Amino acid sequence: MDSLFTGLLQESISGTALGCIYALIALGFTLIYKASEVVNFAQGELMMVGAYVNFFLVTSFMAESGEPTGWIFLSGFIGSILFAVLFGWFLDRIINRPLKDEPVFSVIMATISLSIILRAVVSMFAGPMSLIPVSPFGNQIVAVGGIVISILDISIIVSAILLVVLFYYFFHKTKWGIAIQATSEDPVAAQLMGIAVKRVYGLVWIFSAIVATISGILLAPRMSLLDTSMGFLGLKAFPAAVLGGFGSITGAIAGGIMMGVIETISMGTLSFYFSWIKEINDIIVWIVLIAILMVKPDGLFGVEKVRKV
């Protein structure tokens, strides 16, 4: 019984780390969805691009100096963030602005084709081989009691918490954050109040690209190989975002962490005790999603919309 408990606890912690990644991707979706009701299907690909950019920056810095130091990882990180800012701004220019007055569907389709393009471009630059990601933390682990935690997981959880706090501060205390909130509430009224709505949309895309890049940088070392299929992980963040209630930031984070924990536990303990769970391991998040939507159609934290007739 004791080993069951430690197993569950250990899986919960590593599940939380995985869940934090889902939460960050879901946060990226949510930001764009809240502002413009566009579901960005390229979020996973943005994450993949971020991971690749970081990988190439770090390896090329390493080739120059030879020694992997903390500064290299830090400058690689800052370089990738700068790239994400430019990339987000560029995407807003080529997708969001030309399609401003078109139905939301067109923008969604544009993001789908963007995801196809990004996968193809990255595979062209990176070649067909999978890369082995580098991490500043290596494979170190900490043992607390009977539980073994990798430093990598701790770093993921800590950076996710830091990011969420930063975002909370930004959205509730700064002028631009409040402008974004106002725009997502009612774009027309926001415009009448003197908010530069177009610029707000640009900002939202930039933020979403930054969040995606950070989640890519955090996730890459957790996967043994880095290849273009990483973008498909973005699809798994969908149920996470929906579970919490699409369009709610708290919901995205809570939903992401829940999905990560559920998935890890079902792969570990549950599969050990019930062998048939193995068959449905990779779809368990979707089963949970459908089950919950049947009961609560607006997600766990979603606000039930009152529809005007």
Next chain:
Amino acid sequence: MKGRYEDENLTWIPILIVGIFLLPFVLKGLTYSYKYYLFVLNMAGIYIILTVGLDLLSGYTGLISLGHAAFLAIGSYTSAILVDQVGIPFVFSLFISPLIVGLFGFIIGFPALRITGMYLGLTTMGFGFIVKRLIIAFREWTQGAGGLEVSFPIIFGYTFKSDWDNYFLISAFAILAVVVSRRIGKSKIGRAFMAIRDSEQAAEASGVNLAKYKMLAFFISGIFAGLAGVLFAHTSHFISTDHFDILLSIYFIIMVLVGGASSIYGAVLGTLFIVLLDYLFVPEMKGWIQEFLNIEGGDIQSLLFGLIMFLFIIFQPTGLYGMWLKMRIYWKLFPFNPKKKFI
């Protein structure tokens, strides 16, 4: 005879149908690689059967489905199992399998009574993943991820063995699907669908039974997808779960939207556009680009496909059908165009 058809000009339809059946002979006369073209057209025909049904669901009723590849998969596997393992003749499977898929559509229609918009899109997407996994799990019948070989279609003793034979089988059913879906779209059912799409409250207030018609939309759409699945399984002789990917579901919805939602001809045009782009135009262009620009490796095919799609959406967001409408208005007003814009 005036009445139901008075708003339509029907003279070109028989010409088109004759044209469709003469097309393989023309292709055979023109080029040696006509077999590949027929293969592509067969693919387009199967997808058209599915997308007109999807258009009734997503375009007319406004219920987004991102899991239609799953309906195609259920249709394919049901028919393969019924014909090859149970021993039912192909002709009967043509009727039974779509009905079974329609029942699955009914099941998915259940959550649709409460869930709307993007939530529904993601629920159907989840349905797609679940079906794919379950097909692998029932490996006694489906042979798991390895794929399943399927027998040739046999109708009244005649075996359809080549792409040439299949072309006539598929195009007959594709024409039938287009005609039936257009009739459904113009009937009481179709008007109820559109009322639900435009405003659920107003539809309900006017006496449209929301639950009944939403379920019906999924059921009908499932039947079309099931028919496409039966034809797909037996004409390609081999099915595996890899084919019924989430990307295929997304392509289906793109086909409907590129053509212009809630127009059956739009769905047909969109499907033809995407399939021809993916199977004919892009491979042609790929060879061209590799020769002139000396690029090697990489996934040029998807890059080109994505780029063309992207540019098309940016410059032509109303889709092909919208383009066609604009062109028609241009010619109607020809010398006195308010805006000198052709497309």
